[in-house]
Structures are given as C-alpha cells and as structure tokens.
Amino acid sequence: MAMSTQEMTSGQSAAENHSLPQWSGKRVVHPPATAKTRFDVIETIRWFRQPQSGLYCKDMIIRGMLLVNDDFGGLGHFDDRVLITRLARRTNESRSTLPAAIKAASNTLQKQAMIGILISRDFQKLPVTFRDRERYGVSGFWHLSHVFAVRSEGPKEGQVHTDLMACLVYSGPRETMWWNVAEDETATNAVKVLKEEETFDKMFEKEECSLCSEESLTIFAEGWVCTNVVCSSLGRDQSGQVPKTKTYSQRFLQPWVSQELMKKTPPPLLPDLLIQPPQLTDDSKKSFETLRHFWRGWVCPACATLNRRLDYHQMVCPCGEFSAPSPPPNLTLGQVTPKEYLELNAKNKLPPVTIKHNAAKLAEQEFTDNYAIYTWEFEAEAKVTALYPRTAAHAGPNGNDKVFEEMQEKTRSGVIPMKRVPFGNSSGLDATTRQFGANFGRDYKASMIMSTTPFEQADPLIGQLVRRAEAVVLGTVGMNVSFNEALLLAYLPEMYIGWHDDGEADLGDTVISHSVGGNCVMKFAMKGDYWWGKKERGDKGKMTLAPDDPHLPGCVKRQERRALLDKYRKGELTKEQYETQLGDVVRDFKVSRSNISPLLMSVVVPHGGYIIMHGKNMQKYYEHSANSTGLMRFVMTMRHIGDKHQEQTLTSRRAAAEARVAAESVLGKRKERSECPMHTFASPPSSFPPLPESSASQTQPSSCPAKSPNQPLPSHKDDTSSTLSKLNPLNYMPSNISNNPEHSEQTISLPLSRDTSSIPRGDGSNTKWEYPSPQQMYNAMLRKGYTDTPVDAVESMVAVHNFLNEGAWEEIVTWEEIFQGGLKEAWRKCSLGEEGMRMERLRQEVQRIRREELGLEAANQEDPYKPELVRFQGRPRDMTPKAGILQALGYVWPTKFGSEPPFDRHDWYVTRRTPSGTTREVRYIIDYYSADPEPTGEPVFYLDIRPAIDTPSAAVERMMRWGGDVWHRASGAVIREQQKGNGASS
Numbered sequence: 001m002a003m004s005t006q007e008m009t010s011g012q013s014a015a016e017n018h019s020l021p022q023w024s025g026k027r028v029v030h031p032p033a034t035a036k037t038r039f040d041v042i043e044t045i046r047w048f049r050q051p052q053s054g055l056y057c058k059d060m061i062i063r064g065m066l067l068v069n070d071d072f073g074g075l076g077h078f079d080d081r082v083l084i085t086r087l088a089r090r091t092n093e094s095r096s097t098l099p100a101a102i103k104a105a106s107n108t109l110q111k112q113a114m115i116g117i118l119i120s121r122d123f124q125k126l127p128v129t130f131r132d133r134e135r136y137g138v139s140g141f142w143h144l145s146h147v148f149a150v151r152s153e154g155p156k157e158g159q160v161h162t163d164l165m166a167c168l169v170y171s172g173p174r175e176t177m178w179w180n181v182a183e184d185e186t187a188t189n190a191v192k193v194l195k196e197e198e199t200f201d202k203m204f205e206k207e208e209c210s211l212c213s214e215e216s217l218t219i220f221a222e223g224w225v226c227t228n229v230v231c232s233s234l235g236r237d238q239s240g241q242v243p244k245t246k247t248y249s250q251r252f253l254q255p256w257v258s259q260e261l262m263k264k265t266p267p268p269l270l271p272d273l274l275i276q277p278p279q280l281t282d283d284s285k286k287s288f289e290t291l292r293h294f295w296r297g298w299v300c301p302a303c304a305t306l307n308r309r310l311d312y313h314q315m316v317c318p319c320g321e322f323s324a325p326s327p328p329p330n331l332t333l334g335q336v337t338p339k340e341y342l343e344l345n346a347k348n349k350l351p352p353v354t355i356k357h358n359a360a361k362l363a364e365q366e367f368t369d370n371y372a373i374y375t376w377e378f379e380a381e382a383k384v385t386a387l388y389p390r391t392a393a394h395a396g397p398n399g400n401d402k403v404f405e406e407m408q409e410k411t412r413s414g415v416i417p418m419k420r421v422p423f424g425n426s427s428g429l430d431a432t433t434r435q436f437g438a439n440f441g442r443d444y445k446a447s448m449i450m451s452t453t454p455f456e457q458a459d460p461l462i463g464q465l466v467r468r469a470e471a472v473v474l475g476t477v478g479m480n481v482s483f484n485e486a487l488l489l490a491y492l493p494e495m496y497i498g499w500h501d502d503g504e505a506d507l508g509d510t511v512i513s514h515s516v517g518g519n520c521v522m523k524f525a526m527k528g529d530y531w532w533g534k535k536e537r538g539d540k541g542k543m544t545l546a547p548d549d550p551h552l553p554g555c556v557k558r559q560e561r562r563a564l565l566d567k568y569r570k571g572e573l574t575k576e577q578y579e580t581q582l583g584d585v586v587r588d589f590k591v592s593r594s595n596i597s598p599l600l601m602s603v604v605v606p607h608g609g610y611i612i613m614h615g616k617n618m619q620k621y622y623e624h625s626a627n628s629t630g631l632m633r634f635v636m637t638m639r640h641i642g643d644k645h646q647e648q649t650l651t652s653r654r655a656a657a658e659a660r661v662a663a664e665s666v667l668g669k670r671k672e673r674s675e676c677p678m679h680t681f682a683s684p685p686s687s688f689p690p691l692p693e694s695s696a697s698q699t700q701p702s703s704c705p706a707k708s709p710n711q712p713l714p715s716h717k718d719d720t721s722s723t724l725s726k727l728n729p730l731n732y733m734p735s736n737i738s739n740n741p742e743h744s745e746q747t748i749s750l751p752l753s754r755d756t757s758s759i760p761r762g763d764g765s766n767t768k769w770e771y772p773s774p775q776q777m778y779n780a781m782l783r784k785g786y787t788d789t790p791v792d793a794v795e796s797m798v799a800v801h802n803f804l805n806e807g808a809w810e811e812i813v814t815w816e817e818i819f820q821g822g823l824k825e826a827w828r829k830c831s832l833g834e835e836g837m838r839m840e841r842l843r844q845e846v847q848r849i850r851r852e853e854l855g856l857e858a859a860n861q862e863d864p865y866k867p868e869l870v871r872f873q874g875r876p877r878d879m880t881p882k883a884g885i886l887q888a889l890g891y892v893w894p895t896k897f898g899s900e901p902p903f904d905r906h907d908w909y910v911t912r913r914t915p916s917g918t919t920r921e922v923r924y925i926i927d928y929y930s931a932d933p934e935p936t937g938e939p940v941f942y943l944d945i946r947p948a949i950d951t952p953s954a955a956v957e958r959m960m961r962w963g964g965d966v967w968h969r970a971s972g973a974v975i976r977e978q979q980k981g982n983g984a985s986s
C-alpha cells in the first residue's frame with residue numbers, strides 16, 4: 001500500500017508548491033485566517049463547495065476537511081491526535097455518492113496525501129490542545145490512516161445505514177504551511193513519531209479477510225473488521241457480521257505518524273486567495289482572472305478574518321481596519337466571451353445545443369435579420385425558445401454590445417446596485433446566492449430574499465430591456481405579456497444558478513431571459529419528483545408517493561408505472577405494495593444526475609441571446625440551471641407575477657400586425673423558413689431600436705396594445721391626465737395593472753372580477769372592452785400616486801365609471817345610427833325630431849322581431865352596421881383637482897358642485913361604415929361635467945358628446961342634429977325624467 005517518497009513527491013502538482021502568502025510585503029503569520037461559521041469558509045475557499053459536504057476533493061484525493069460543531073458524527077471520536085469522522089453515508093433507500101467517497105478515500109490512503117482540516121470556532125468538542133488554537137479556525141494537517149465502513153440499522157424497519165468512516169492522525173503544524181503559527185510545542189509534542197523501523201502494520205493485530213484476502217487492523221475493541229475500501233465485506237467481521245458494539249480499540253486510537261509522512265511538503269490550503277490579493281488597477285483580462293475568487297470571500301489583511309463577499313462593489317471588513325472598493329474593471333466582449341463564440345455568431349452559425357434522451361424535439365425554427373429563433377418542445381407541454389443573435393443584433397449604438405457596456409457602467413457606479421442575498425429557507429440561514437442580483441417591479445420570492453425597486457424608480461435601461469423583451473415574446477411565441485418583474489443577475493467567474501424552477505405561485509407561464517457578456521450553459525431536466533414518481537408529504541412529514549402520481553410523458557418507465565398505478569387504483573395493490581413495486585421498477589434506471597433526473601437538454605446561451613421558457617407545464621414539471629462560462633455575464637429574466645390570464649394569444653389580425661411591428665424592430669425582418677441562414681445573413685441589418693438617452697425620453701402612451709420596445713416603463717412623473725382618464729380602462733389603463741392587493745395597508749379586500757362593457761372593440765377581435773376590477777382601479781390609483789384613496793370608495797368609483805362609459809357609448813351609437821347612412825338619410829331622421837327618431841327605432845325593432853319569428857332574413861336596413869370603439873384618448877383640461885374627483889366619485893358627496901368646468905375630456909375613435917361600403921374612423925369628443933347630487937346622495941354627471949369637427953361633414957352633422965351641443969345626462973332614469981321636466985335635457 002505504501003509508496004516511495006519519490007512517487008509521492010512527483011504526485012504533487014507544481015501548482016501546489018506555492019510560496020508563502022504576502023500581504024503588502026508583510027507576511028501574515030499570526031493568525032493566518034479565522035472564520036466564524038462553515039459558510040464563511042465555504043464562501044471564501046472555493047474548495048469547499050457545499051455547506052453540507054465539508055470535504056475538499058481534487059483528482060479524487062481528499063485535500064481538505066471542514067468540521068463544524070459535532071458534524072463528525074455520532075460514531076466519531078476526537079482527541080488530541082486522532083479524529084474519526086464520517087466521510088459519507090448511504091442508506092438502502094437512497095442513492096448516494098458513497099462509491100465516489102470510497103474511491104477518494106482509497107486514493108488518499110494510497111498516496112498518503114495530507115489533509116488540511118479547518119475547524120470552526122464554534123466547535124464544541126474540541127480537545128484541550130485544540131481549544132487553545134481554535135481561534136485560528138485551522139487545526140493543522142492530518143493523514144488518513146484508515147477507512148472503514150460501519151453498518152447499522154436505521155430507525156425505519158429494514159433501513160440500513162452504511163457510514164464510510166475515516167480515521168485521521170494529526171501530523172502537526174509545519175513551517176511551510178500557510179497557517180503555521182509561530183511555535184506550538186504542545187501540538188508538535190503530542191505527535192508520537194514512529195521510529196524508522198516501525199511501521200503502521202506492526203502496531204496492530206491483523207486478520208485476513210476471507211473475501212479480499214487483505215489483512216486489516218483491529219478497529220473495534222470487540223473485534224476485527226475488513227477495512228479494505230474496495231472489499232464487499234467492508235465494515236464486517238470474519239463471519240460477515242457487523243460488529244454489535246462499536247467502541248474503538250484503545251490501540252487503534254494510539255497516536256502515531258510515520259517519519260516518512262513528516263517529511264512530506266504539505267500543500268497550502270488557501271493558495272490563490274492568500275497568495276494573490278486582489279489587484280484593482282489593471283483592467284486587463286489577466287488581472288481580472290487573478291481576481292477570480294473575489295466574488296466569493298477574501299481575507300482581511302488587517303485581522304485575517306475570512307469575509308464573505310456580498311456586495312458587488314466593495315470589500316469592507318467588520319474589523320473596521322480594512323476596506324477596498326473594488327469595482328471590476330470594465331471588460332470588453334473579447335475578454336469575456338471566448339473568441340470562437342463571437343466568431344460563430346459572426347458567421348451566423350448556431351452555438352451547440354445538446355439534446356439528451358430525445359427529450360426535446362425541435363418544433364420550429366425561424367430566421368430574422370437579427371436572430372435565429374429555435375423552439376424545442378418537451379413532451380409534457382413545455383417549450384424552450386432560444387434566440388441566437390446575429391452580428392446585426394450586436395452592432396451599433398443600440399445593440400447588445402452597448403447593453404453590456406452600459407450594464408457594466410451602471411452596476412459599477414452603483415446606479416444599478418448588485419448584491420448577493422440570502423437564499424429563501426432551503427439552504428440554511430447563512431447561505432447566499434451564487435450570483436449578484438437586483439430585482440425590479442414586483443417581489444420575486446421564489447428562491448431568494450431580495451428587496452425590489454419599483455419599475456418607476458428603476459434606471460431607464462431596465463424599462464427599455466423589459467419593453468424589448470415583451471416585443472420579443474410577442475414576435476416569437478405570440479404572447480402578449482406585460483412583464484411586471486425583472487430580475488437582473490450578474491455572474492463573475494465560477495458563479496452559477498443551481499437547479500430551480502421559476503414557478504412562484506401565480507407566476508405567468510412565460511419567462512424570458514436576455515443575456516449579455518459571457519456565455520452560459522443552460523440546462524433543463526424534469527423535476528426529480530415527476531421523473532421518479534411524485535412525492536407528497538404524508539403523515540408525520542414522511543414523504544410517500546402521491547396517489548395521483550402523474551407519470552408524465554417522458555418520465556422513467558412510464559408504461560410500467562402506469563400499469564402499477566392502474567392496479568393500485570383498482571385496489572389490486574396496497575399503497576405500500578405500489579410504492580415498493582414502483583421503487584423496483586425505477587431503481588436500476590441509470591441517470592446522469594445521480595438520484596435526481598437525467599438531463600433533458602442543454603443549450604449554450606451566447607452574448608445577446610434570449611431564452612424563453614413557455615408552455616403551461618414548463619415550471620411545474622421541469623427545472624433549469626445555468627452556469628456562466630465567461631468572465632462576466634449579465635442576465636435579466638422577466639416574469640409576470642400576480643394576475644392570471646394576463647397572457648393572451650393574439651387572436652386579432654390587427655393586434656398581430658402591431659405585435660409584428662414592435663417585434664420586428666428588435667428581431668429584424670423575418671426570413672423564409674426554407675431560407676438558409678448563412679444566405680440571409682448577407683442582407684443589410686434592419687434598423688435596430690435606439691436605447692433611450694435618459695428617463696426624459698419617455699413617450700406618451702400610444703393606443704397600440706403592442707408597446708414600443710423602447711418605451712420606458714410608466715412613471716407617474718409625466719402623467720398629467722386626470723384621475724378619471726387615468727382610471728378609465730378604455731383610456732390606456734395599463735393592461736398590466738395588477739389584480740392583486742399591492743398596498744400593505746389595504747385592509748379591505750376588493751372584488752377582483754371585471755365587468756365586460758357593451759362596447760365592441762374595433763380591433764377585429766369580436767370582443768368587448770373590459771372594465772377594471774375594483775382592485776385594479778385601486779392599484780391604478782396607488783400607482784399614480786393617489787395613496788390616500790379611500791379603499792371603501794373604490795367600488796362605487798368603478799360603478800360610476802362603468803356607468804359613465806355605458807352612457808357615453810349609448811349616445812355615440814345613437815349618433816352613428818343617424819349619420820352612418822350618409823347626410824341625406826340623416827336629414828330624414830333628424831327631421832323626425834328626437835321623439836320621432838325614438839319611434840322610428842321602435843318600429844325597426846318590432847319589424848326585426850317579427851322577421852325573426854317568421855324565419856326571414858334580416859332586411860339590410862334593419863341590420864345596421866354596429867359601430868366599434870377603436871381607441872380612446874384622455875384630454876383632461878387644466879382644472880382637474882384630485883379632491884374634486886374623489887368627492888364626485890362617491891366618498892364624501894359634496895353638497896354643491898356649482899357650475900364647474902368639465903372635469904375630464906375624452907376623445908373616442910369609432911368605426912363608421914359609409915354608404916359606399918368603406919369603413920372609416922370618426923372621432924367623438926366627450927366632456928364630463930358633474931352636477932348637484934341627488935337628494936339620496938347619488939352623484940349626477942353630464943356627458944357632452946358630439947362628433948369632432950375633423951371634417952366639414954362633422955360640422956354639418958352637429959348642426960343638423962342639435963344646432964349646437966347636446967347635453968346627455970348619464971344618470972338614473974328618475975334624474976332623466978326630472979331633468980326633462982326642468983327642460984334641461986335639450
């Protein structure tokens with residue numbers, strides 16, 4: 001088993017022979033480093049990758065261990081010189097990494113490699129010798145002397161644990177070790193160095209294993225066990241039994257270390273971090289690479305504390321003695337993205353896509369000037385659309401390159417602050433995200449705890465990218481989504497995001513990410529629960545198979561599982577039998593991600609690329625992860641959180657056309673599917689939308705449902721229109737207005753249902769305009785800054801609003817009935833007078849019903865063209881005090897309104913079919929007036945509605961009908977009658 005010194009030395013890599021750490025020319029000796037918790041060590045020393053596995057393995061050799069509190073296990077033993085600790089565990093129910101641990105332990109033994117052990121200062125069971133030195137957080141280095149397994153019965157019937165145990169012998173601190181303390185006589189003397197002629201073997205009684213023929217040492221006081229890590233009777237005695245009592249034999253615990261081992265040069269434990277302190281000046285790639293650990297942790301040169309790195313911008317030690325602002329240097333794309341990828345893009349070749357298990361099939365592909373667009377489908381209604389940029393999408397003042405540059409500047413300067421934040425609750429309180437992040441819009445709590453910046457206060461770049469992403473989603477997957485949340489992540493080298501889904505409750509189905517800077521590899525897999533069988537928490541928190549295990553298309557052994565489930569449902573199997581048999585069916589299925597589920601697909605996301613996850617089961621059944629490969633990468637993922645049903649497939653031709661326009665400005669012109677991408681690339685790049693100069697470049701909202709991709713997100717600063725017009729859903733009420741309570745002080749819950757108006761939409765969709773729910777109305781008011789809106793007034797506000805709009809529409813329909821047949825016909829109708837026209841309408845209605853009863857075709861003139869409302873525009877006048885509106889809308893009814901000017905004005909655009917059969921748009925002007933309220937307290941409004949004088953005929957129309965403006969009173973019937981009596985209605 002033993003190797004010669006020569007072999008051992010040559011086994012060490014040159015990289016491990018570092019010189020001693022230097023801090024500003026002064027050697028830090030005492031203490032070298034200290035950490036309070038396991039997480040501090042893990043965050044600082046990249047070797048210890050995970051909080052749960054305090055082992056550092058490299059090349060399948062154990063190089064370091066981390067001990068916190070009692071985590072060396074119940075079977076452990078710790079005295080001044082001997083440490084027995086668990087390396088890995090396996091139960092008969094779980095698939096674990098035990099074989100890998102055995103291999104690593106075996107290699108470590110064979111190479112007699114030294115193991116650096118770090119012990120947190122919280123460690124309770126430290127023996128006296130170490131307690132003195134515990135403040136260093138580092139115990140020194142140790143050798144692995146034995147590895148053996150102990151099998152024991154678990155708490156459950158039939159459950160068997162196999163613990164892989166390691167025995168380590170203290171080899172003392174060494175001069176050349178970085179953590180060397182000046183002199184530690186106690187510790188050094190504690191090690192009883194074996195004489196040259198002594199060997200390990202001579203110290204122990206041995207037995208030969210009947211299976212592997214290896215001689216093993218007596219470990220337990222009661223007997224021998226085979227300690228050959230590759231023997232199948234590992235941990236058993238000669239009769240094949242697991243020893244019943246497990247007391248370590250005193251002889252086994254005797255401290256010793258060989259002369260040979262003492263001669264070995266130990267590897268430094270923190271080579272990069274300590275030897276290469278951050279260089280903050282040079283912006284070359286080289287110096288950035290040398291900073292590769294600075295995202296993790298750093299050692300304070302003043303107090304030698306291991307500090308985690310949470311802030312993107314600076315390092316400040318709690319000791320108060322040291323701080324170093326360390327913005328990462330601005331990087332060029334050549335530095336962050338492997339050259340070949342940039343060239344691949346330039347040549348218009350796609351980055352590689354790996355599909356495993358035939359799990360995703362290529363459903364669609366499309367090419368535009370700026371992107372190649374591929375969509376893959378998973379079997380259970382989930383899709384991934386990837387957009388690979390062409391050079392056109394990178395170049396120019398507005399391309400992805402510029403976005404990357406601007407991102408760097410804004411995150412460096414702190415305009416967009418990036419922080420690492422605590423995870424949710426899954427990984428322990430102390431864990432922080434493996435990326436820097438900033439959230440905008442709604443809270444996104446799926447995997448991390450992060451404060452959020454409202455869109456209105458966010459840097460314009462964020463809004464611009466959100467709008468662009470919305471256009472991309474519209475133009476590619478045809479979804480009209482208003483994203484209300486954007487998570488910006490920044491990845492430095494070695495940063496990543498682990499397996500997760502983006503499926504926060506009530507999260508929209510479509511999630512898009514836009515990546516700039518370095519590449520990343522994004523992976524997709526079915527969630528383990530669905531792959532192996534859907535688990536649920538049963539009695540006493542125990543996980544059992546869900547009786548409705550969906551065995552999705554593509555899951556492991558689907559047919560067999562289905563058959564078993566059928567039997568179970570028919571009562572032919574008990575739940576236990578079903579679970580056992582299902583376990584047997586899936587047990588031996590080999591997967592690449594041990595005990596989770598196999599990789600379904602992995603894609604390279606290049607600089608400028610978009611990934612759209614969509615389909616209703618994407619987040620439910622599948623999960624994804626992303627590993628960045630460049631030196632720096634930003635990715636913004638956008639989601640719609642909250643309102644369900646916000647995403648609508650574009651049905652109308654008009655909406656689709658508008659979407660196309662918006663999308664085209666980002667994607668460029670579409671290419672024929674058959675067209676070769678190499679070929680189409682030769683065409684000149686289409687105009688790319690400009691980045692906004694600043695927040696001042698906000699544009700007025702347009703009537704187009706497809707937002708301009710460069711339009712920043714709404715901000716109340718520029719909003720000068722009245723409350724009424726802001727709240728009017730027909731008047732650009734933001735389609736993404738939330739239908740959930742947003743205001744922490746909202747104590748009364750408001751209805752979420754939305755009434756459908758009687759007003760047809762003029763977009764060819766054959767649908768009616770929808771009014772906002774009271775909750776939406778309230779949210780809209782809060783968004784506009786009217787935070788003192790009384791909640792209990794909102795429902796009446798909505799009612800009044802809807803009523804006003806219905807009244808306005810009724811009036812417009814009347815105008816249209818008169819004038820759509822042309823002026824001549826209109827004159828005939830007008831000459832009948834108002835009463836006459838009412839009679840005429842009644843006559844037509846009776847005729848229509850009679851014809852229907854007789855089964856006759858509707859007569860042309862009896863089935864007039866129904867006008868449709870295309871769009872609205874609020875044109876409030878100066879005097880629109882908010883208080884007046886609130887009063888008018890029903891909270892505190894004022895006793896007098898007097899003769900106030902109109903409190904709001906709208907322009908409504910309506911379709912009209914002319915006698916020649918063409919359709920044109922007619923504009924109506926509506927002035928809203930309020931009047932004295934009813935004695936009962938009901939508010940009274942007047943709407944003055946007339947066609948705008950956009951054309952000479954409109955002027956004639958107005959004269960013809962009234963000879964002037966008409967007052968339409970849009971209040972209740974009683975009021976109408978009363979007004980009529982007073983002669984005020986005409």
Ligand SMILES: O=C(O)CCC(=O)C(=O)O
Pocket residue numbers: 487489497502513515520522624625626635637
């Ligand atoms: O880094 C990426 O591209 C993935 C980000 C992601 O999955 C997320 O933000 O949820």
Ligand SMILES: [Fe+2]
Pocket residue numbers: 500501502624637
């Ligand atoms: Fe995600």
